Amino acid sequence: xxxxxxxxxxxxxxxxxxxxKESLETRxxxxxxxxxxxxxxxxxxxxxxxxxxxxxxxxKKDGFTLAKDIRTVDDTIPIIFLTAKSQTQDxxxxxxxxxxxxxxxxxxxxxxxxRINNLLQRTKLQKTTELxxxxxxxxxxxxxxxxxxxxxxVQLTHREAHLLFHLIKNKNAVLNRSVILNKLWGNDDFFSxxxxxxxxxxxRKKLNKDTNIQILNVRGFGYKLIC
Numbered sequence: 001x002x003x004x005x006x007x008x009x010x011x012x013x014x015x016x017x018x019x020x021k022e023s024l025e026t027r028x029x030x031x032x033x034x035x036x037x038x039x040x041x042x043x044x045x046x047x048x049x050x051x052x053x054x055x056x057x058x059x060k061k062d063g064f065t066l067a068k069d070i071r072t073v074d075d076t077i078p079i080i081f082l083t084a085k086s087q088t089q090d091x092x093x094x095x096x097x098x099x100x101x102x103x104x105x106x107x108x109x110x111x112x113x114x115r116i117n118n119l120l121q122r123t124k125l126q127k128t129t130e131l132x133x134x135x136x137x138x139x140x141x142x143x144x145x146x147x148x149x150x151x152x153x154v155q156l157t158h159r160e161a162h163l164l165f166h167l168i169k170n171k172n173a174v175l176n177r178s179v180i181l182n183k184l185w186g187n188d189d190f191f192s193x194x195x196x197x198x199x200x201x202x203x204r205k206k207l208n209k210d211t212n213i214q215i216l217n218v219r220g221f222g223y224k225l226i227c
Contacts, residue, residue, distance in 0.1 A: 004030040005120060008049035010040035010066065011082065012058045020053070023109040029116075037061025041069055049077070050123075051116060056083040056094070064097060071098040075144065076158060078119040082107070091191040092198055100158050101186050115186050122162060122184075134168050135210040135227045141165050148209045156206070159184065163199050167215065167225040177222035 007029050011017035014035065021031040032047055034040035038060040044052070052070070054063035061069075067079055081094045081102040094102050101115050132139040138147045144161040145153040156164065162184055167175055177196075178188045185192035200215060200223060207213045216224045 004028050005051065006030045006032065006047065006049045007051045007053060007116070008032045008034065008040060008044055008047070009053045010034045010037060010058060010063065011053075011055045012036055013055075020109065020112070024113070024116075027113055037063065037066040040066055044070060051119060052077060052079045053112070053116070054079060054081055056081055056090075064093065067094075067099060068097050075155060076123070078123055078158065080112070080115060080119065092195050095159060095195045096198065098157055111186075118183075118186065132165070132168050134171065134207075134225070135213045137207060137210060137213070139164060139168065146206060154206055160199055160203060160206075163196070164203055167203070167223065171225050171227060174218050174224045175222045180222065 005028075007024060009017060009020055009024075009031050011020065011033070012035050017033050017035065021033045024031045032043050032049060034043055037054075037058045040054070041061065043049075052067075054066055056063040058066075063081055063083075067081075070077065070079070075098065078100045079098060081099050082105060083090065083094070083102055084105045091102060100119055103112060103115065132141060136149050139145070140147075140153070141161060144156045144158065146156055146164070147153040163180070166180055166183070177193070181188035181192050181196060185195065200217075204215050207215070210227075213225070213227045216226060218224050
């Protein structure tokens with residue numbers, strides 16, 4: 001029998017936390033439930049979970065702060081935020097500090113499970129993909145490292161790495177905006193689209209040492225990496 005994937009769930013609403021825990025356990029996940037951010041950080045350090053589901057609004061340490069602390073020691077573990085916040089800046093902040101996905105409350109357990117499985121599949125892909133090149137850059141997708149010629153490598157975030165991976169795999173062709181939003185963000189709504197625009201801007205800056213590389217915005221369709 002396949003060993004269950006261990007998920008750390010940080011949720012301060014006892015009833016909701018228990019519902020999520022029991023639902024995930026029926027799908028062969030091992031769930032570590034914590035009621036606040038401080039306890040979640042201790043459990044993370046002691047138990048080595050494979051994926052994190054973090055409520056944003058928690059006592060003692062909120063989900064964003066917890067994610068920042070974890071990202072200082074682990075830049076690859078997938079993180080899903082659960083949030084009642086819907087302001088664009090809150091969603092963008094979550095992705096910027098290293099979140100990989102988010103769900104706005106209320107949400108369906110089935111949707112959470114789909115997003116968890118998608119992230120786990122992407123993480124598995126990341127570990128098996130070979131070194132890629134674009135222009136004078138080399139890109140180590142498994143380690144999320146981008147290097148220009150012989151200079152020191154730059155560490156990318158989980159989402160930056162996956163977005164760059166798909167841009168390179170579709171080099172000189174249009175990467176459909178809706179398709180990539182659904183693949184990496186789980187939907188193609190306004191908040192996800194704004195977040196992707198932020199990540200595209202970051203990638204442009206990190207690739208600007210090679211003037212032959214451009215990421216073009218193809219209005220109405222998506223993005224195109226040309227080299």
